[in-house]
Amino acid sequence: NAGVTQTPKFRVLKTGQSMTLLCAQDMNHEYMYWYRQDPGMGLRLIHYSVGEGTTAKGEVPDGYNVSRLKKQNFLLGLESAAPSQTSVYFCASSPDGTSPNEQFFGPGTRLTVL
């Protein structure tokens, strides 16, 4: 099992460009999450999904959109990138959203917006 995978691993964008980050999991998990991690701050939830075809806003959703057309995939889109979106983005999945099921993380995508 590959677990949770993310593509790409690194990306540099210019302000105003768009891109999509892809997350895939092969554990048949219902819940999937997108986080961003910035220096000196905890992981912050951007959007999450509780099942195929569903999405919901997290703590910092502005400037991002998501889609969950297939259970195993969760896409994060940036329509018009801004320097404030320079960050490391982690995708995670869990069997469901309730305790104690832990979240499993992908390797991350390092995004720089110039």
Place this chain on the structure above:
Amino acid sequence: GQNIDQPTEMTATEGAIVQINCTYQTSGFNGLFWYQQHAGEAPTFLSYNVLDGLEEKGRFSSFLSRSKGYSYLLLKELQMKDSASYLCAVMDSNYQLIWGAGTKLIIKP
């Protein structure tokens, strides 16, 4: 507001014991998690507490006091590979994880 506090950085010696504290104030409580994150890598699950008391897992133990809003992670027989950041996270009433900023642990020979 919701808040998770943990020290920014700690230093310990190989073979020793270190305790990393975490205090929290959240809207609801559905469990506390500890994750390990090596530099440039993804967080990986270490432990989970939902009831008061100590959970032991090999060299690592985690303690919880819900009345005090307090947890600690205890690492014994420290090894160089334990150099990493340790993240405390609380699952709130909406079953979402609220994360601390992490404690960077430096192990010296």
